Amino acid sequence: xxxxxxxxxxxxxxxxxxxxxxxxxxxxxxxxxxxxxxxxxxxxxxxxxxxxxxxxxxxxxxxxxxxxxxxxxxxxxxxxxxxxxxxxxxxxxxxxxxxxxxxxxxxxxxxxxxxxxxxxxxxxxxxxxxxxxxxxxxxxxxxxxxxxxxxxxxxxxxxxxxxxxxxxxxxxxxxxxxxxxxxxxxxxxxxxxxxxxxxxxxxxxxxxxxxxxxxxxxxxxxxxxxxxxxxxxxxxxxxxxxxxxxxxxxxxxxxxxxxxxxxxxxxxxxxxxxxxxxxxxxxxxxxxxxxxxxxxxxxxxxxxxxxxxxxx
Amino acid sequence: xxxxxxxxxxxxxxxxxxxxxxxxxxxxxxxxxxxxxxxxxxxxxxxxxxxxxxxxxxxxxxxxxxxxxxxxxxxxxxxxxxxxxxxxxxxxxxxxxxxxxxxxxxxxxxxxxxxxxxxxxxxxxxxxxxxxxxxxxxxxxxxxxxxxxxxxxxxxxxxxxxxxxxxxxxxxxxxxxxxxxxxxxxxxxxxxxxxxxxxxxxxxxxxxxxxxxxxxxxxxxxxxxxxxxxxxxxxxxxxxxxxxxxxxxxxxxxxxxxxxxxxxxxxxxxxxxxxxxxxxxxxxxxxxxxxxxxxxxxxxxxxxxxxxxxxxxxxxxxxxxxxxxxxxxxxxxxxxxxxxxxxxxxxxxxxxxxxxxxxxxxxxxxxxxxxxxxxxxxxxxxxxxxxxxxxxxxxxxxxxxxxxxxxxxxxxxxxxxxxxxxxxxxxxxxxxxxxxxxxxxxxxxxxxxxxxxxxxxxxxxxxxxxxxxxxxxxxxxxxxxxxxxxxxxxxxxxxxxxxxxxxxxxxxxxxxxxxxxxxxxxxxxxxxxxxxxxxxxxxxxxxxxxxxxxxxxxxxxxxxxxxxxxxxxxxxxxxxxxxxxxxxxxxxxxxxxxxxxxxxxxxxxxxxxxxxxxxxxxxxxxxxxxxxx
Numbered sequence: 001x002x003x004x005x006x007x008x009x010x011x012x013x014x015x016x017x018x019x020x021x022x023x024x025x026x027x028x029x030x031x032x033x034x035x036x037x038x039x040x041x042x043x044x045x046x047x048x049x050x051x052x053x054x055x056x057x058x059x060x061x062x063x064x065x066x067x068x069x070x071x072x073x074x075x076x077x078x079x080x081x082x083x084x085x086x087x088x089x090x091x092x093x094x095x096x097x098x099x100x101x102x103x104x105x106x107x108x109x110x111x112x113x114x115x116x117x118x119x120x121x122x123x124x125x126x127x128x129x130x131x132x133x134x135x136x137x138x139x140x141x142x143x144x145x146x147x148x149x150x151x152x153x154x155x156x157x158x159x160x161x162x163x164x165x166x167x168x169x170x171x172x173x174x175x176x177x178x179x180x181x182x183x184x185x186x187x188x189x190x191x192x193x194x195x196x197x198x199x200x201x202x203x204x205x206x207x208x209x210x211x212x213x214x215x216x217x218x219x220x221x222x223x224x225x226x227x228x229x230x231x232x233x234x235x236x237x238x239x240x241x242x243x244x245x246x247x248x249x250x251x252x253x254x255x256x257x258x259x260x261x262x263x264x265x266x267x268x269x270x271x272x273x274x275x276x277x278x279x280x281x282x283x284x285x286x287x288x289x290x291x292x293x294x295x296x297x298x299x300x301x302x303x304x305x306x307x308x309x310x311x312x
Numbered sequence: 313x314x315x316x317x318x319x320x321x322x323x324x325x326x327x328x329x330x331x332x333x334x335x336x337x338x339x340x341x342x343x344x345x346x347x348x349x350x351x352x353x354x355x356x357x358x359x360x361x362x363x364x365x366x367x368x369x370x371x372x373x374x375x376x377x378x379x380x381x382x383x384x385x386x387x388x389x390x391x392x393x394x395x396x397x398x399x400x401x402x403x404x405x406x407x408x409x410x411x412x413x414x415x416x417x418x419x420x421x422x423x424x425x426x427x428x429x430x431x432x433x434x435x436x437x438x439x440x441x442x443x444x445x446x447x448x449x450x451x452x453x454x455x456x457x458x459x460x461x462x463x464x465x466x467x468x469x470x471x472x473x474x475x476x477x478x479x480x481x482x483x484x485x486x487x488x489x490x491x492x493x494x495x496x497x498x499x500x501x502x503x504x505x506x507x508x509x510x511x512x513x514x515x516x517x518x519x520x521x522x523x524x525x526x527x528x529x530x531x532x533x534x535x536x537x538x539x540x541x542x543x544x545x546x547x548x549x550x551x552x553x554x555x556x557x558x559x560x561x562x563x564x565x566x567x568x569x570x571x572x573x574x575x576x577x578x579x580x581x582x583x584x585x586x587x588x589x590x591x592x593x594x595x596x597x598x599x600x601x602x603x604x605x606x607x608x609x610x611x612x613x614x615x616x617x618x619x620x621x622x623x624x625x626x627x628x629x630x631x632x633x634x635x636x637x638x639x640x641x642x643x644x645x646x647x648x649x650x651x652x653x654x655x656x657x658x659x660x661x662x663x664x665x666x667x668x669x670x671x672x673x674x675x676x677x678x679x680x681x682x683x684x685x686x687x688x689x690x691x692x693x694x695x696x697x698x699x700x701x702x703x704x705x706x707x708x709x710x711x712x713x714x715x716x717x718x719x720x721x722x723x724x725x726x727x728x729x730x731x732x733x734x735x736x737x738x739x740x741x742x743x744x745x746x747x748x749x750x751x752x753x754x755x756x757x758x759x760x761x762x763x764x765x766x767x768x769x770x771x772x773x774x775x776x777x778x779x780x781x782x783x784x785x786x787x788x789x790x791x792x793x794x795x796x797x798x799x800x801x802x803x804x805x806x807x808x809x810x811x812x813x814x815x816x817x818x819x820x821x822x823x824x825x826x827x828x829x830x831x832x833x834x835x836x837x838x839x840x841x842x843x844x845x846x847x848x849x850x851x852x853x854x855x856x857x858x859x860x861x862x863x864x865x866x867x868x869x870x871x872x873x874x875x876x877x878x879x880x881x882x883x884x885x886x887x888x889x890x891x892x893x894x895x896x897x898x899x900x901x902x903x904x905x906x907x908x909x910x911x912x913x914x915x916x917x918x919x920x921x922x923x924x925x926x927x928x929x930x931x932x933x934x935x936x937x938x939x940x941x
Contacts, residue, residue: 004761005729021740052741056760058596061771068768069779072741074760076599077770077780078592079622085556085589089596089604090760092580093554097600097760118585278580285578289553290601290759292578293723300719301577303545308715311535312343 003294006053007096013046020072027066033210033222034063034131036184038070041100041129043187044194045073050098058087060103060112062138064131064210067102081112084119084128091126094290095275098198099126106136109165110145120174120203125273127197127204130167133212141215148256167207168248168265172241177202177268179244181251183209183222183260193264202273209260228263238267317370318478318525319381321415322470323408325389327359333467334365335707336492337474339536340484341369342709345528348536349831350707351377353908356561356645360391362407371528374708375673375831379913382420382523383478384412385470388428388454390463406433413440421447421523423473425466427454447521449473453508460507461500468501472508479524482509533712539703539828540565542674542710543633544573546681547605551721552631553579554604556593558586560612561645562704563635567607587612591619594630598623599769601723601759603685607633607697610652611641614659620694621660626769627692627746627757627794629724631684636700638907647907648702650827651879653887656698657856663791665798667695668856669810672830675710677703680853682720683808689724690804691754691797698855700878702909703828725756732758732765742777743767748789753796802857811862815841815848821923822870823849824863824899825877826884829910833876836915847919852884858891867892872923873899876915880905 019042028034045055055073059065061080068075074097078086087101108116108130119128134151136142142155146167150159171179178200182190190208197204209222228234228247236243244266251261278284285292292298320337324330331352338348346369355361368378392404409422409429416422422441424431431437431450441448451473457466468489475482486502493501512518537545544566547555553574557567571581580597584590590606597604608616613634623630636652638644656668667687671680680697688695727735735756736744745767747755758765768778773790775781812830815837825833830851840847850866852859867873873895875885882901889896902918904910 003729004759006763007761009763017741019740020738020742053763053766054761056600066780072766074766075768075770075778076596076626077768077772078595079618079771082588082592082619082622085584085592086596086599089554089556089582089593090600092582093597093600093602093604094761114585115589118589283575284580287578289578289580289597290761292553293551293601293603293721293726298721300551300721301548302715302717302719303548304712304715304717306548306576307545307573308535308712311537311541312533312712 003291004094004096006051009051009054010049011051013049013051015042015046017052018042018045018072020070026070028063029214031211031213032063033133033184033212034067036187036190036210037102037129037131037208038067039187040190040194041071043191044198045098048195048198050198054096055098055100056090058083058090058099058101060107062104062107062136064102064104064107081107081110081115083107084112084115087126088119088124091124092275092284094288095125096288100129101126102129102131104137105130105132105134105146106144109167109170117174120171120176120205122274123175123177123202123271125202125275127194127206129194129206129208131210132167132207133210133216134164135212135216137212137215166252168252169245171205172245172248172266176205177271178204179266180264181207181209181262183225183262184211185222186225186262189227189262196264200267202268202271222260225260225262228261228265230263234261238264241266316526317368317374317378318383318523319366319368319378320383320385320474320478321364321366321381321412322385322387323362323364323412324387325359325391325408326354326357326361326363328387328390329464329467330363330365333471334367335536336488337471337485338367338707340488341367341525342534342536343488344481344484345530346371346526347374347528348707348709349374349377352705354646360389360393360404361401362389362411364412369525371526376835376912379911380415380417382417383474384416384420384422385474386412386422386424386429387466387470388425406430410434416444416446419445419522421449421477421521423449423451423470423477425453425470426450427452449477449516456508457504460504465501465504469504469508472505473512476509476512477518477521477523482506534709535712535715536707536709537674538705538707539671539674539677539699540569540705542671542677543681543697543699544569545715546678547631547685548573549717549719550603550682550685551719552603552605552685553577554594554597554602556582556584556590556606558584558590558608558612560609562637562701563607563609563612563633565704566633566635587615588619591616591630591632595619595623595628598628598630599759601726603689603721603723605631605633607635609635609637610639610643610655613652613655617659620666621662621664622771623694624660624664624666624794625771625773628769629688629692630694631688632694632696634696634698635704636698638905644907646701648700648828648909649878649905650700650829651881651883651905653698653855653879653883656696657887665693665794666856667693667801668698668854669695670698670827670853670855671703672827672851672853673703674708675714676853678715680810683810686720687801687804689722691801692724692757693797698827700828725754727756727758727765729763729765732762738777741766744776745778746774746776746790748776748793750793751796752800753793798857805854805857810853811859812851812853813848813866814851816846817848819848820846820871821919822866822873823847823919824852824873824875824884824888825849826852826855829876829878832910832912833915835912836919839912839916840919845919855887858887860891863888864892867895867898874902874919874923875899876902876910876918878904878909
């Protein structure tokens with residue numbers, strides 16, 4: 001029997017399996033958008049046919065980082081902004097795992113911005129959900145990288161002088177092969193997009209608009225949202241990079257103008273994932289590296305046989 | 313030993329093949345039966361700038377660069393800039409000759425490339441040569457190389473000249489070149505090697521030159537390795553198949569060796585965006601059940617402080633390397649120092665624990681790397697190998713059999729799925745991965761993908777299933793359990809031979825050293841004892857947990873102790889006093905921090921100035937040898 005018998009298990013999966021049976025109950029505030037991510041994720045994974053034991057959620061710090069405390073899979077609650085490098089290695093070490101990375105807008109676009117850029121560039125094969133509420137929540141309401149220009153907070157009492165990060169454009173230009181935006185207020189779209197992201201072979205970035213009723217009272221509740229893939233007024237081809245880029249720009253500029261545009265903005269099914277690229281150049285094994293440590297019959301190579309002759 | 317050895321220095325411009333030429337030369341001498349040791353000095357520049365490598369060869373064990381040297385091969389610096397005397401980097405062109413004269417012994421040999429170097433530009437050259445009885449050979453190596461093929465072969469010509477003068481059979485070099493070079497370049501190189509050798513015999517009178525290469529014989533086959541090779545192969549044999557890193561001198565060397573070798577066996581190497589990511593990747597791979605490592609040098613390791621703490625509290629086994637160099641901040645990137653000791657011991661917030669090893673030579677580097685992985689995976693704790701720029705790049709011969717060990721892919725207490733099924737779980741299904749009870753502090757773990765083993769790993773304090781918890785009882789139980797590991801590790805490491813005593817057991821004085829200074833100290837101890845002193849040394853190979861019993865016994869067995877280290881704040885002595893809680897008046901320091909490692913003579917002199925000199929006080933006399941260049 002494989003040491004990882006959960007991986008690839010084919011069976012009917014109940015959504016409840018992803019809900020821990022007992023405490024802890026979420027400590028998120030009533031009305032928090034983070035509940036929407038949790039719900040969408042619990043809906044998407046069974047539909048994508050992935051079991052809790054073959055799923056690894058890797059999170060950063062903040063309200064978003066608590067996601068995997070309330071979610072019944074393998075989890076790694078890491079450090080602020082560092083979910084992505086942990087997730088990358090886990091996926092490289094055992095590509096059979098369903099890896100979901102998650103973090104907030106400060107976590108992902110601020111402190112972890114460099115990791116975000118490089119993960120997208122390399123096109124690692126996993127899903128990254130950024131809980132974007134345009135505010136630092138758990139540290140009690142400071143301006144975040146996605147807060148709009150002029151946003152006032154205790155740490156920026158005169159209003160932010162900075163343009164907000166444009167996550168969709170950033171992600172597209174960094175090299176992500178799947179870029180979408182959804183909102184907690186539309187659980188069905190969110191679930192569908194996460195499912196598609198899971199099934200996508202490459203780095204799938206979802207900017208997930210999550211309202212913060214406690215610290216970002218001014219922020220709209222991301223309604224009315226419009227699904228650009230469903231609405232005929234927004235005619236663009238998400239497989240066309242230029243059209244996708246134009247649509248993203250429009251969306252990002254419109255976010256605070258009363259229009260919340262969501263949907264799948266870009267998808268490139270042709271670009272090989274990072275692990276495929278690495279296998280192509282002979283830098284990654286065909287079989288999952290992690291399995292080897294459980295295979296008693298594997299003959300481990302020794303430096304004495306492999307390299308020492310060069311030193312004689 | 314000094315009468316029966318050769319210390320050969322090849323000097324030239326950075327990027328001119330000084331390192332590779334000297335490495336091959338050292339290998340040839342090793343093959344001829346000698347023990348060898350190389351010392352490399354280079355600037356933080358890519359091309360041009362004064363660089364040299366010394367090769368010391370003797371029939372018996374050589375553990376340091378020695379004092380001074382007796383054969384200079386000064387090649388031209390083909391990338392030399394700033395010919396003006398007062399330029400920022402000084403006058404570069406003549407440096408291969410001018411910068412190396414201070415350490416050349418009386419009666420020594422100078423071969424310089426007269427095609428590129430003009431001895432007239434060196435102040436008082438002739439006078440100094442005469443006073444020191446140097447034998448000077450101006451030979452147009454560049455001209456010769458140009459004539460016979462390509463200018464780069466002037467290095468080979470220089471080696472040919474060396475063989476003729478130092479009486480080394482040229483066949484030894486030829487044989488090595490045949491092994492190392494592709495056919496196309498082998499032929500012209502062999503040709504120029506022999507031509508240079510013949511030319512010296514034909515054109516020069518070699519009588520009266522006392523510099524020659526000794527003869528020796530090894531009982532068994534040897535290999536030429538440096539500290540970086542040792543660490544990389546130790547990791548490899550422990551089943552490490554994942555490395556992530558960011559280049560930084562001098563850690564890059566291990567990273568390079570692993571990156572070259574891992575793909576051959578289906579391992580994975582990742583060069584990533586920064587050191588925080590690098591250590592985080594190692595954590596991600598280790599969490600998933602793979603043996604993983606990362607590493608850096610001073611400033612890069614500083615960035616790893618945060619993931620280091622994560623590995624500790626989430627009990628993810630990783631091995632980190634810290635190849636120290638002179639700091640603080642960027643410091644002197646290519647110069648050795650042992651000033652990162654406290655950084656490695658105490659970095660990261662909270663009561664965080666780690667295990668720290670400090671190998672002294674390439675053979676130990678291999679052993680310590682293996683032990684670092686064993687401890688990390690057995691106890692689910694980060695372990696760190698602290699070494700430095702000196703050990704990283706210095707080559708020594710080691711019996712090939714030292715590497716002839718069995719691999720060990722054991723990843724520690726990871727349960728099988730059957731065992732997981734029997735283990736306690738939360739009612740909701742999460743496995744109790746962080747159980748409070750284990751005596752040795754190590755709770756068995758599962759890895760993602762195993763059926764029934766799901767849990768939450770967290771940088772937050774957590775309960776047995778990994779859920780974030782601020783419950784006071786749980787907090788104390790978790791902290792105590794993680795701390796208990798250290799006691800178990802202490803027991804485990806006892807008597808492991810990591811701390812080595814050298815010299816007569818009943819000696820009056822003791823010298824304490826760690827890491828790359830040990831070989832130099834041992835040679836100094838030999839000389840002191842030969843001169844009628846009574847001295848022994850203790851090489852401390854594990855810095856955390858500190859080997860309290862062994863160090864205490866050592867200190868108590870002598871009258872006074874001198875602690876030798878390459879930093880200005882006596883960090884190692886401070887650690888020793890902190891750990892043992894006494895002996896302040898008994899310990900004195902010998903410190904050096906000018907960018908060059910100690911030479912044995914400095915340790916000998918330091919001994920006379922500290923231990924055998926004025927009585928030591930609470931505020932110790934710190935003898936600091938005069939600065940170098």
